[in-house]
Amino acid sequence: xxxxxxxxxxxxxxxxxxxxxxxxxxxxxxxxxxxxxxxxxxxxxxxxxxxxxxxxxxxxxxxxxxxxxxxxxxxxxxxxxxxxxxxxxxxxxxxxxxxxxxxxxxxxxxxxxxxxxxxxxxxxxxxxxxxxxxxxxxxxxxxxxxxxxxxxxxxxxxxxxxxxxxxxxxxxxxxxxxxxxxxxxxxxxxxxxxxxxxxxxxxxxxxxxxxxxxxxxxxxxxxxxxxxxxxxxxxxxxxxxxxxxxxxxxxxxxxxxxxxxxxxxxxxxxxxxxxxxxxxxxxxx
Amino acid sequence: xxxxxxxxxxxxxxxxxxxxxxxxxxxxxxxxxxxxxxxxxxxxxxxxxxxxxxxxxxxxxxxxxxxxxxxxxxxxxxxxxxxxxxxxxxxxxxxxxxxxxxxxxxxxxxxxxxxxxxxxxxxxxxxxxxxxxxxxxxxxxxxxxxxxxxxxxxxxxxxxxxxxxxxxxxxxxxxxxxxxxxxxxxxxxxxxxxxxxxxxxxxxxxxxxxxxxxxxxxxxxxxxxxxxxxxxxxxxxxxxxxxxxxxxxxxxxxxxxxxxxxxxxxxxxxxxxxxxxxxxxxxxxx
Numbered sequence: 094x095x096x097x098x099x100x101x102x103x104x105x106x107x108x109x110x111x112x113x114x115x116x117x118x119x120x121x122x123x124x125x126x127x128x129x130x131x132x133x134x135x136x137x138x139x140x141x142x143x144x145x146x147x148x149x150x151x152x153x154x155x156x157x158x159x160x161x162x163x164x165x166x167x168x169x170x171x172x173x174x175x176x177x178x179x180x181x182x183x184x185x186x187x188x189x190x191x192x193x194x195x196x197x198x199x200x201x202x203x204x205x206x207x208x209x210x211x212x213x214x215x216x217x218x219x220x221x222x223x224x225x226x227x228x229x230x231x232x233x234x235x236x237x238x239x240x241x242x243x244x245x246x247x248x249x250x251x252x253x254x255x256x257x258x259x260x261x262x263x264x265x266x267x268x269x270x271x272x273x274x275x276x277x278x279x280x281x282x283x284x285x286x287x288x289x290x291x292x293x294x295x296x297x298x299x300x301x302x303x304x305x306x307x308x309x310x311x312x313x314x315x316x317x318x319x320x321x322x323x324x325x326x327x328x329x330x331x332x333x334x335x336x337x338x339x340x341x342x343x344x345x346x347x348x349x350x351x352x353x354x355x356x357x358x359x360x361x362x363x364x365x366x367x368x369x370x371x372x373x374x375x376x377x378x
Numbered sequence: 379x380x381x382x383x384x385x386x387x388x389x390x391x392x393x394x395x396x397x398x399x400x401x402x403x404x405x406x407x408x409x410x411x412x413x414x415x416x417x418x419x420x421x422x423x424x425x426x427x428x429x430x431x432x433x434x435x436x437x438x439x440x441x442x443x444x445x446x447x448x449x450x451x452x453x454x455x456x457x458x459x460x461x462x463x464x465x466x467x468x469x470x471x472x473x474x475x476x477x478x479x480x481x482x483x484x485x486x487x488x489x490x491x492x493x494x495x496x497x498x499x500x501x502x503x504x505x506x507x508x509x510x511x512x513x514x515x516x517x518x519x520x521x522x523x524x525x526x527x528x529x530x531x532x533x534x535x536x537x538x539x540x541x542x543x544x545x546x547x548x549x550x551x552x553x554x555x556x557x558x559x560x561x562x563x564x565x566x567x568x569x570x571x572x573x574x575x576x577x578x579x580x581x582x583x584x585x586x587x588x589x590x591x592x593x594x595x596x597x598x599x600x601x602x603x604x605x606x607x608x609x610x611x612x613x614x615x616x617x618x619x620x621x622x623x624x625x626x627x628x629x630x631x632x633x634x635x636x637x638x639x640x641x642x643x644x645x646x647x648x649x650x651x652x653x654x655x656x657x658x659x660x661x662x663x664x
Contacts, residue, residue, distance in 0.1 A: 350508075
């Protein structure tokens with residue numbers, strides 16, 4: 094039996110090595126690098142907390158944080174509401190629902206640069222699809238990514254389009270709601286809306302909570318779309334794009350690492366706050 | 379619990395409301411598919427049709443000019459091959475090692491197992507951004523920064539979310555299955571190979587797909603490590619093509635995007651069962 098126990102340790106060894114080499118050591122290094130002035134080529138110069146002080150004094154940092162924060166606060170609830178609605182609609186086993194599930198889920202699979210480019214074209218102010226359709230109704234569409242005020246809505250449109258990413262988690266949770274509850278409600282004469290409000294939504298709160306946490310993290314880590322699309326007036330300069338530029342275009346490794354720690358702290362703090370609100374709205378048995 | 383039960387209640391939805399549901403679903407699907415239709419349509423249009431007011435839904439005259447122009451700048455087949463060269467060893471390592479580690483966590487009560495598993499969960503929360511720069515420094519000091527090694531090698535230490543997922547799956551396998559084999563004196567690795575791997579096939583296919591999608595769609599990681607143009611992946615080639623051309627070359631850009639998306643959409647349609655089955659295993663995302 095002792096031997097078998099030791100064997101288990103050998104099985105997890107690859108992961109343990111990875112933990113030390115690719116997580117623990119880089120984290121220690123990141124702690125040190127964030128306290129230095131380092132442009133890769135030369136030696137790192139220890140400067141204490143100067144990077145952090147400079148970050149908070151930087152207008153670009155404030156701006157990119159504000160862009161990211163505003164996006165997160167609007168996109169996360171929008172995505173949750175959209176994908177939850179989709180899930181409720183396609184959850185029943187009517188004819189053709191499998192096809193709808195695949196269609197709604199597809200944008201989550203085909204993310205990446207190609208999709209960002211397609212959206213840039215769709216949002217084109219003069220010849221794009223959206224403004225083209227609007228002009229049929231004699232509405233002059235905005236300049237989207239070329240107008241600072243319309244950059245955020247542009248990103249929200251894209252986010253809504255990709256909302257089906259969490260569809261599968263909601264479908265799994267919907268499947269687990271006992272049918273008896275709906276049957277009992279029906280006998281009591283509840284209509285569809287009441288059933289959704291008093292049965293479906295409360296029982297879905299644990300999975301909504303899970304997707305809320307993941308959604309916040311994903312919003313703060315948004316990179317690919319923002320890197321490709323940009324946006325007028327630096328309104329598309331999301332936090333990760335800013336961090337990437339500082340590290341790999343300006344080679345300010347110490348400063349960028351400080352940015353990474355601040356991002357980590359923000360995500361951690363938000364997760365703790367959301368977790369604290371759990372007791373007020375998440376259903377538990 | 380089962381889909382079957384649900385079917386019964388379906389009959390309670392009246393005819394009018396069922397029609398309304400379908401109308402909404404079809405409208406939603408149109409919204410979802412429109413970007414793809416627009417992309418394909420644009421890629422076959424001549425320039426005059428692309429830059430036309432009012433917009434033209436379909437090409438008036440079908441042309442392959444955009445594809446020819448795109449291929450002249452973006453060697454998409456080579457870029458795809460490069461992505462596959464990264465993806466194949468990465469999937470093999472990530473899936474196999476994650477399963478191995480999950481087996482260790484699921485079936486052996488070694489010392490410190492619970493604490494180590496807690497650490498594993500914690501690393502799932504840890505942002506990649508913090509370790510990104512130091513890891514880059516390490517690879518570039520080793521002279522491996524403009525290569526695929528930094529993108530592939532870490533996969534052979536497993537992935538925390540895949541380990542978590544596979545452990546969950548292994549724990550649903552009754553212990554009786556392997557008990558007999560163990561009593562017969564089979565080696566641990568043999569039990570893993572002969573019993574756990576075959577039984578976990580659907581789960582392994584699911585995480586392989588996640589791993590592949592992750593590699594195919596990853597921009598940041600590839601952007602950091604790959605500099606040489608002949609090593610460009612699909613994502614890098616598209617990103618550089620898009621920043622190079624500015625706003626004028628929508629036709630070739632759509633042709634390139636189209637070519638980059640076809641394999642992925644084909645894979646989704648072909649393996650949709652495995653993507654959708656993924657939820658039954660617990661519904662976590664890769």
